[in-house]
Amino acid sequence: MSRPLLHLTVAAVLYFQGRYLLVEEKDKSSGRLVLNQPAGHVEENEDLISAVKRELQEETGLSLEPDAWLGISQLKAANGHFYVRVNFVFTPTELPVVYQPQDEDILALHWLSLAELNTHALPVRSQLVLDAITQFEQKQLLPLNQIKNVVTQSD
Secondary structure (H helix, E strand, O other): OOOOOEEEEEEEEEEEOOEEEEEEEEOOOOOOEEEEOOEEEOOOOOOHHHHHHHHHHHHHOOOOOOOEEEEEEEEEOOOOOEEEEEEEEEOOOOOOOOOOOOOOOEEEEEEEOHHHHHHOOOOEOOHHHHHHHHHHHOOOOEOHHHOOOOOOOOO
16 A cells, blocks of 8 residues: 655744735646645755744745644645645734745735635635634644654764
């Protein structure tokens, strides 16, 4: 029995003044425009928190620290790939006046309430986007110290 191709990803649920920051991007598999949280793959030798901070900075231009995390989401895509997504929460008290995506794949940034997101012309990339926001709205926050980084030392 073969194992599925596994992708470890992170996502930033950024909440500020009653709205969520979403990125507009083109879904490479379908070619359609979609809304997503700032998200992406964990790179080699990168821990989860560093990965989500990097993705947030690349996709929005914002350098922020996460406040909590929401646990792990899983998605089996139509292509047979299996995605494991760790969702992090960012709730800044202020933002810089000017910020913009550094990643050319991000077409626009949108600040939307949950109600606005549910009626937006663009669909969400996957159910994982709405699930993470629902978890946040239900205050299912986990402390960051529950994520342990173990460094292996060689002899």
